[in-house]
Amino acid sequence: xxxxxxxxxxxxxxxxxxxxxxxxxxxxxxxxxxxxxxxxxxxxxxxxxxxxxxxxxxxxxxxxxxxxxxxxxxxxxxxxxxxxxxxxxxxxxxxxxxxxxxxxxxxxxxxxxxxxxxxxxxxxxxxxxxxxxxxxxxxxxxxxxxxxxxxxxxxxxxxxxxxxx
Amino acid sequence: xxxxxxxxxxxxxxxxxxxxxxxxxxxxxxxxxxxxxxxxxxxxxxxxxxxxxxxxxxxxxxxxxxxxxxxxxxxxxxxxxxxxxxxxxxxxxxxxxxxxxxxxxxxxxxxxxxxxxxxxxxxxxxxxxxxxxxxxxxxxxxxxxxxxxxxxxxxxxxxxxxxxxxxxxxxxxxxxxxxxxxxxxxxxxxxxxxxxxxxxxxxxxxxxxxxxxxxxxxxxxxxxxxxxxxxxxxxxxxxxxxxxxxxxxxxx
Numbered sequence: 001x002x003x004x005x006x007x008x009x010x011x012x013x014x015x016x017x018x019x020x021x022x023x024x025x026x027x028x029x030x031x032x033x034x035x036x037x038x039x040x041x042x043x044x045x046x047x048x049x050x051x052x053x054x055x056x057x058x059x060x061x062x063x064x065x066x067x068x069x070x071x072x073x074x075x076x077x078x079x080x081x082x083x084x085x086x087x088x089x090x091x092x093x094x095x096x097x098x099x100x101x102x103x104x105x106x107x108x109x110x111x112x113x114x115x116x117x118x119x120x121x122x123x124x125x126x127x128x129x130x131x132x133x134x135x136x137x138x139x140x141x142x143x144x145x146x147x148x149x150x151x152x153x154x155x156x157x158x159x160x161x162x163x164x165x
Numbered sequence: 166x167x168x169x170x171x172x173x174x175x176x177x178x179x180x181x182x183x184x185x186x187x188x189x190x191x192x193x194x195x196x197x198x199x200x201x202x203x204x205x206x207x208x209x210x211x212x213x214x215x216x217x218x219x220x221x222x223x224x225x226x227x228x229x230x231x232x233x234x235x236x237x238x239x240x241x242x243x244x245x246x247x248x249x250x251x252x253x254x255x256x257x258x259x260x261x262x263x264x265x266x267x268x269x270x271x272x273x274x275x276x277x278x279x280x281x282x283x284x285x286x287x288x289x290x291x292x293x294x295x296x297x298x299x300x301x302x303x304x305x306x307x308x309x310x311x312x313x314x315x316x317x318x319x320x321x322x323x324x325x326x327x328x329x330x331x332x333x334x335x336x337x338x339x340x341x342x343x344x345x346x347x348x349x350x351x352x353x354x355x356x357x358x359x360x361x362x363x364x365x366x367x368x369x370x371x372x373x374x375x376x377x378x379x380x381x382x383x384x385x386x387x388x389x390x391x392x393x394x395x396x397x398x399x400x401x402x403x404x405x406x407x408x409x410x411x412x413x414x415x416x417x
Binding site: 088 | 204205208209211214215219287290294298301
């Protein structure tokens with residue numbers, strides 16, 4: 001019989017293996033979608049939170065989490081969706097940011113840099129392909145709700161920017 | 166009991182605003198003037214429909230009839246919808262849609278700022294989440310008002326016409342319904358009248374930057390919150406509700 005703490009640590013570890021359906025290099029834990037794992041009266045409760053309100057991945061993520069817990073024989077458990085405090089890009093782990101860059105998505109800048117970048121005032125975002133900061137915003141809205149669309153004027157590659165929320 | 170009914174009405178209003186405007190923006194899918202703006206409008210649609218789901222889920226719980234978000238969206242008739250008329254007016258040309266979005270976003274942002282301090286925990290959480298998204302919407306629509314207004318002779322003319330046509334739908338959002346009073350008192354729902362001066366100031370600044378003018382006539386259309394809609398809403402519902410009504414058990 002493992003202690004509750006160990007069991008909870010195992011579940012965190014397990015969920016670190018659940019990938020985001022749209023950015024499959026990053027886990028739902030790295031993304032900060034799994035907010036809490038705890039035991040309540042003999043039941044494991046996992047709190048998850050949506051990124052953007054309308055993000056179509058939210059439901060897939062919930063199903064993947066349920067599937068992973070079921071496959072690992074965790075029982076009984078409940079997955080709850082919590083809204084508050086709202087998800088923010090500051091909840092991305094350092095590991096998550098590194099993986100995003102490697103995957104070709106510029107990770108969110110801090111809020112003031114983000115604002116300048118999206119307002120097109122300053123070119124401070126680094127191209128995840130060549131590292132140049134000579135980049136240009138094409139659109140505040142990109143291929144998924146969480147991303148803006150940029151292009152690099154140095155290597156001419158388009159890239160996604162995971163915008164601040 | 167009375168407070169619960171008032172809350173149901175208010176939450177339904179917010180859910181319907183976001184659902185119907187989200188649906189309108191979704192109609193642009195595949196028809197945007199350029200790919201990036203097509204994507205922008207459908208992204209905004211997605212945010213709004215996501216917000217609508219949270220509101221309508223909550224409204225369903227408040228209804229006392231264990232209604233789901235889908236029951237709320239697909240199994241109510243025109244008279245039961247409480248969205249502002251602004252949300253349902255047709256897309257028109259790109260400038261018309263921008264004008265509609267611009268007025269809505271300006272109101273929405275100010276409104277959510279207030280709602281994020283609501284004494285109601287659920288509304289408070291939805292508002293905090295939505296506010297971050299609406300910050301992007303507002304920036305986008307304001308930018309387009311300026312770009313089209315201060316653009317070519319044709320874009321300026323079209324943007325001015327759109328502002329002139331849509332303006333009369335912007336005032337309704339600042340007129341409370343009787344049942345709001347009890348919620349305002351309890352710190353649950355903002356007094357929408359209090360948002361009007363900040364709205365006017367923001368709107369005026371952007372309209373000026375866009376080298377446009379606001380209509381002098383302040384006549385405003387009203388009725389959405391009490392269920393008196395334009396003829397357009399029925400057509401939206403006919404399209405949006407057909408499938409779940411014809412095939413009630415249909416699933417993906």
